[in-house]
Amino acid sequence: MPLDIMNLMPKDKKELIECLSQMNEDTRFVAGGTDVLPSLEGGLKKFTYIDITHVSDMDAIKVTEDKVIVGATATFSDIARNQFIRTYAQALSMAASQIGSVQIRNRATIGGNVANASPAADSLPALALLNSEVEILGPNGQSKMISVLDVIEDVGVSALRPYEVIWAFHIPIRPHVRSAFVKIGSRKRVTISRLNLAISAKFSGEGLSDVNVCLGTLGPRPLLIANIDRDFKDISTKDFPIDFFLNLLTNVVDLAIPNRPSRAYKRTAVRGLGIDVLDVLFGRRCML
Amino acid sequence: MEIKMVLNGRVEFFDVDLSIRLIDFLRSRGLTSVKEGCGEGECGACTVLLDGKAVTACTLFAFQAHGHEITTLEGLQKDGELDVIQRAFIENDAVQCGFCTPGMIMAVKALLKENPNPTAEDIYIAIEGNLCRCTGYLPIVKAVLQIVREGAGKECL
Numbered sequence: 001m002p003l004d005i006m007n008l009m010p011k012d013k014k015e016l017i018e019c020l021s022q023m024n025e026d027t028r029f030v031a032g033g034t035d036v037l038p039s040l041e042g043g044l045k046k047f048t049y050i051d052i053t054h055v056s057d058m059d060a061i062k063v064t065e066d067k068v069i070v071g072a073t074a075t076f077s078d079i080a081r082n083q084f085i086r087t088y089a090q091a092l093s094m095a096a097s098q099i100g101s102v103q104i105r106n107r108a109t110i111g112g113n114v115a116n117a118s119p120a121a122d123s124l125p126a127l128a129l130l131n132s133e134v135e136i137l138g139p140n141g142q143s144k145m146i147s148v149l150d151v152i153e154d155v156g157v158s159a160l161r162p163y164e165v166i167w168a169f170h171i172p173i174r175p176h177v178r179s180a181f182v183k184i185g186s187r188k189r190v191t192i193s194r195l196n197l198a199i200s201a202k203f204s205g206e207g208l209s210d211v212n213v214c215l216g217t218l219g220p221r222p223l224l225i226a227n228i229d230r231d232f233k234d235i236s237t238k239d240f241p242i243d244f245f246l247n248l249l250t251n252v253v254d255l256a257i258p259n260r261p262s263r264a265y266k267r268t269a270v271r272g273l274g275i276d277v278l279d280v281l282f283g284r285r286c287m288l
Numbered sequence: 289m290e291i292k293m294v295l296n297g298r299v300e301f302f303d304v305d306l307s308i309r310l311i312d313f314l315r316s317r318g319l320t321s322v323k324e325g326c327g328e329g330e331c332g333a334c335t336v337l338l339d340g341k342a343v344t345a346c347t348l349f350a351f352q353a354h355g356h357e358i359t360t361l362e363g364l365q366k367d368g369e370l371d372v373i374q375r376a377f378i379e380n381d382a383v384q385c386g387f388c389t390p391g392m393i394m395a396v397k398a399l400l401k402e403n404p405n406p407t408a409e410d411i412y413i414a415i416e417g418n419l420c421r422c423t424g425y426l427p428i429v430k431a432v433l434q435i436v437r438e439g440a441g442k443e444c445l
Contacts, residue, residue: 003405008289008306008351009354025311030352032347033345033347033348033349033352034329034344035351037309037328037329037347037348038327038328038346038347039328048306049306049349051349051352051354053352054354054355082367086441100417101332101416101417101418102327102342102395102398102413102414102416102417103329103332103335103342103343103344103395103417104329104344104347104417106338106341106342106343107338107343107344107347107348189413189416190416190417191328219379276404
């Protein structure tokens with residue numbers, strides 16, 4: 001059934017739900033377009049695209065008592081400069097500010113970055129580290145919540161059905177927890193990650209606990225390693241066991257990509273990233 | 289599909305093919321300052337302003353400009369006078385082959401609209417998505433710093 005032309009640019013959630021009920025194999029959603037258009041390579045007539053950037057409230061960034069809610073069409077420029085995210089989800093703010101160029105960040109959306117399911121996506125390790133849940137909207141207007149890691153089925157394949165769309169990301173606020181994100185690519189800026197790394201820890205005075213790390217680009221999904229501090233509870237930042245931490249990162253790379261040619265590079269590079277991310281987490285280097 | 293946009297300051301209605309990119313649409317209207325380099329948002333040669341913000345016209349469908357204000361380099365001149373950024377680029381030899389120049393100027397325009405007093409680091413970040421293979425970037429940054437020094441960035445607000 002051909003789509004009603006009016007539905008090519010839904011203006012609110014109600015019109016978006018109408019679109020969802022009309023989706024078929026010839027229709028796709030487009031938001032910022034920064035992944036969609038380059039992927040078409042001249043095949044621009046393949047699908048009918050529905051522009052969801054006009055949907056009101058879908059780009060909103062809000063804070064409630066216990067979580068930050070980031071609308072799916074919030075751009076990375078919006079996210080990088082948002083004060084709630086800088087306060088409660090620093091790793092996501094840092095990831096957003098390092099994605100692409102100004103031009104890309106002005107259009108690329110967080111929902112698009114996740115739905116595109118690239119192993120090199122920079123928002124994914126940050127979102128996974130922060131235990132984010134994804135609110136997915138279906139054709140009858142019903143929403144379901146799933147873990148951000150469960151959105152990714154394989155390289156470039158998301159768990160979204162054609163009649164579903166990401167509406168928002170729900171990021172829990174964890175008191176006294178700080179986080180950080182770093183990446184490395186083939187050049188300093190405007191680069192696709194060859195490796196990215198996010199870390200979070202709970203701070204109480206000089207001590208820290210609940211240290212979680214998340215590594216991207218080593219498989220279809222980011223690898224989340226929770227509570228790496230289970231053997232050194234409540235240590236101070238100055239006694240942080242750096243060698244243990246860096247060896248852990250190298251081991252993760254070795255286990256994740258034992259036969260990939262890039263293993264030799266990544267098992268070394270991840271140690272540099274490990275030092276960088278601790279510098280940022282402990283406030284020795286400012287990324288916000 | 290009929291769309292409405294403000295193109296270089298004028299409200300206009302266009303009938304656009306749903307599959308055409310914004311870059312192709314603008315060039316078909318004679319706005320040939322919008323250059324195609326990479327076609328995937330990497331080089332910035334097609335940078336235009338969408339509601340005052342720098343975007344790459346090769347990564348948008350033309351119909352996505354509906355309801356927005358699009359400004360290309362052609363929209364910068366007022367009453368036949370070059371924009372302050374265009375003048376500074378000329379005065380500082382910030383142009384060699386010229387292919388990147390329209391996109392570079394639009395990226396700088398977006399920067400100065402938001403921040404009329406940027407630092408050199410702010411300028412480098414603003415043009416990080418614009419590749420230039422001739423100038424080495426130094427005369428471009430010098431041109432923008434001249435605008436800042438002369439207090440002329442306010443003209444872009």
